[in-house]
Amino acid sequence: MGDDSSRSAVPATFPRIWAVIAAIPAGTVLSYGEVARRAGLPRRARLVAQALRAVPDAMPLPWHRVLRSDGRIAFPADSLGFREQCNRLRSEGVEVSATGRVRLAAAAMSLDELLWRP
C-alpha cells in the first residue's frame, strides 16, 4: 500500500544523523566521523556529508558545528558556505583561524568551562 518509497527517497539513516547534529551544544563542534559514530554509523563520515546536503531548508540544523577530523571547515575557503560557517561559529564564541581551522579540543573545552565552574 502507501508505498511512497519511490517518491521521497530519504534514506533511513539521515534522520538519525540529523538528530545527532541537532544535539551538538552551542559553542562546541564535532567531526563528521564523530557524528557518524554517535549515529551508530561508524566509518561513514561521507554519509554524514550527504545527509547535510539533503537537509531541508525548513529544518533549522546547526550544520556549522560539524567540521573535518582535522578541525577544518569542509567547504573551500573561497566559497560562500565557508564564510557563513565561519561567521556562525564565531558568533558562538568559537575561535576560527583565517584558513578556517578550529581547535577541536578547545571547542570541546568551552563546554567543560561551563560545567567546571559551580
Add this chain to the structure above:
DNA sequence: TCGATGACACATT
C-alpha cells in the same frame, strides 16, 4: 553493472 563523484578519515611524506 560499472565508473565517477563527494560539506570525509587516516597514514605518510
Add this chain to the structure above:
DNA sequence: AAATGTGCCATCG
C-alpha cells in the same frame, strides 16, 4: 601545516 595516496560507502548517469 600542507600535499598525496588509499580506504569507505551511498548516489547517479
